[in-house]
Amino acid sequence: MAYSETKVVLGGLAHIPIIIGFFYLIKRQYSLGAMLRTNKNALSNTFANASATPSKESIQVNKASNNKSASKEVANTKEILSKTTGTVKKTVKKSLHSDVPVNTYKPKAPFTGTVTENYSVLKDGAIGKVQHITFDLSNADPEFKYVEGQSCGIIPAGEDAKGKPHRPRLYSIASTRFGDNFAGNTLSLCVRQLQYEKDGETINGVCSTYLCNLSPGDKVKISGPVGKEMLLPEEEDSNIIMLATGTGIAPMRAYLRRMFEPTEIEKTKWNFRGKAWLFMGAPKTANLLYDSDFEHYKSKFPENLRYTKAISREQNNSKGGRMYIQDRVLENAEEIFNMIENPKTHIYLCGLKGMEPGIDEAMTAAAASKGLNWSELRPQLRKAGRWHAETY
Ligand code: FAD
Ligand code: A2P
Numbered sequence: 001m002a003y004s005e006t007k008v009v010l011g012g013l014a015h016i017p018i019i020i021g022f023f024y025l026i027k028r029q030y031s032l033g034a035m036l037r038t039n040k041n042a043l044s045n046t047f048a049n050a051s052a053t054p055s056k057e058s059i060q061v062n063k064a065s066n067n068k069s070a071s072k073e074v075a076n077t078k079e080i081l082s083k084t085t086g087t088v089k090k091t092v093k094k095s096l097h098s099d100v101p102v103n104t105y106k107p108k109a110p111f112t113g114t115v116t117e118n119y120s121v122l123k124d125g126a127i128g129k130v131q132h133i134t135f136d137l138s139n140a141d142p143e144f145k146y147v148e149g150q151s152c153g154i155i156p157a158g159e160d161a162k163g164k165p166h167r168p169r170l171y172s173i174a175s176t177r178f179g180d181n182f183a184g185n186t187l188s189l190c191v192r193q194l195q196y197e198k199d200g201e202t203i204n205g206v207c208s209t210y211l212c213n214l215s216p217g218d219k220v221k222i223s224g225p226v227g228k229e230m231l232l233p234e235e236e237d238s239n240i241i242m243l244a245t246g247t248g249i250a251p252m253r254a255y256l257r258r259m260f261e262p263t264e265i266e267k268t269k270w271n272f273r274g275k276a277w278l279f280m281g282a283p284k285t286a287n288l289l290y291d292s293d294f295e296h297y298k299s300k301f302p303e304n305l306r307y308t309k310a311i312s313r314e315q316n317n318s319k320g321g322r323m324y325i326q327d328r329v330l331e332n333a334e335e336i337f338n339m340i341e342n343p344k345t346h347i348y349l350c351g352l353k354g355m356e357p358g359i360d361e362a363m364t365a366a367a368a369s370k371g372l373n374w375s376e377l378r379p380q381l382r383k384a385g386r387w388h389a390e391t392y
Helices: 005-014 016-049 064-081 086-094 206-212 246-260 262-268 291-300 325-331 333-340 355-369 374-383
Strands: 111-120 130-136 151-155 169-172 186-192 195-198 201-204 219-226 239-245 276-282 305-311 345-351 387-391
Touching (some): 130 206, 186 206, 186 246, 239 325, 239 333, 239 355, 246 305, 246 387, 325 333, 333 345, 333 355, 374 387
Antiparallel strands (some): 111 130, 130 186, 151 169, 151 219
8 A cells, every 4th residue: 555645744743642652751751860869968967967046036148049958958857857747857957057158268279368366375373385366357258157066177377398389277166156256257266276296396286376376467368167966056055065185275265255245146036945964085284275264153053064174184083093074974974974865965076186085985984883885875875866976
């Protein structure tokens, strides 16, 4: 049978709906896959980052696109979790920290801040050199905003042995988002100069020496802010246990100012009503950083702040050795674990990396005295966003 040209064209057209249908099915399959992948990422981010919540005062430095995709993730995540428990839904909703700024200034394109002050935070007779250094951020465009518990990068001036720019070093931010002057345009650090002996020679750390020797007016390359591990919870009735050694006090100083400094309270409208307990480790009394501020807060807010010191070279533990914060944790095991049993309690650990095994050991013994297993409890606390650690 011979086909006319018209019949051939009509026959071809009749296949078009089938081809369109075929492409539609392929597209649908891909969109579904992408949606599932997005939700999976949102879920894993949730549990990786579920440390704390963004705060009331909105931080508007995140690029609009970041916020858009983050809120899309929240929406997807909420949808996929809508059949699960209320507790999980609540955690997911609060966990993305989408309004907490991160990497506004990357190490390759840092902001140049100006030093406004640089003073010692040690008393006479202290060991080493520890400085409180403040930078003016007021000319930053985009604004250099940060929240309590974040860190920043410092790129020391000069070059390394290979003639390359120095790599950035991280430092915990010691000020609140409002800065020490409450104007919201400064950032402060608490820096110990690294010094050690090698082959009979004193070696000075590159970045810490650079920072400790800065003078007001000096220009400094700053990147960041970075980090979401050490953020404070938003709830005003949270309980905050802080374990710090040396400059590990930096984020804790910011928390305590946020909780107890009158001008901060006025600015934030955040009325902390929980219990805060600071354990601070220092080699000598003269090395206790910001001690008079904390003593003052304690005297003004005796119901809300406890302050326990471990002064390693002046006090002995029960075995006659140096008194470390883990010994203080053991001494107070009962009360600490009573607090941990409350889901509103968060624990923050910052300072020497070396203290982590000691703290773990103390927590293991303390937990055991309450019939609890620390190796099971710690990951649970972490997963619930209640165990926050940053050591170096
Ligand atoms: P470098 O010149 O980089 O020298 C460091 C190197 O010296 C080490 O890598 C090691 O190889 C060597 N070294 C060190 N000690 C010895 C020794 N005893 N014997 C032999 N070799 C040795 N520091 C603060 O002071 N305050 C903070 O708030 C703070 N926050 C931090 C937050 C985070 C998240 C991190 C990761 C680190 C933080 N640090 C902080 C540490 C800081 O980043 C630097 O590591 C520190 O200042 C040393 O840098 P540096 O350039 O002076 O030393
Ligand atoms: P020490 O140096 O007497 O052994 P700083 O940074 O100002 O030196 O303070 C750090 C504090 O942490 C010091 O009191 C130091 O004690 C103490 N420390 C040192 N090693 C540990 C450790 N493994 N666990 C807990 N604290 C420690």
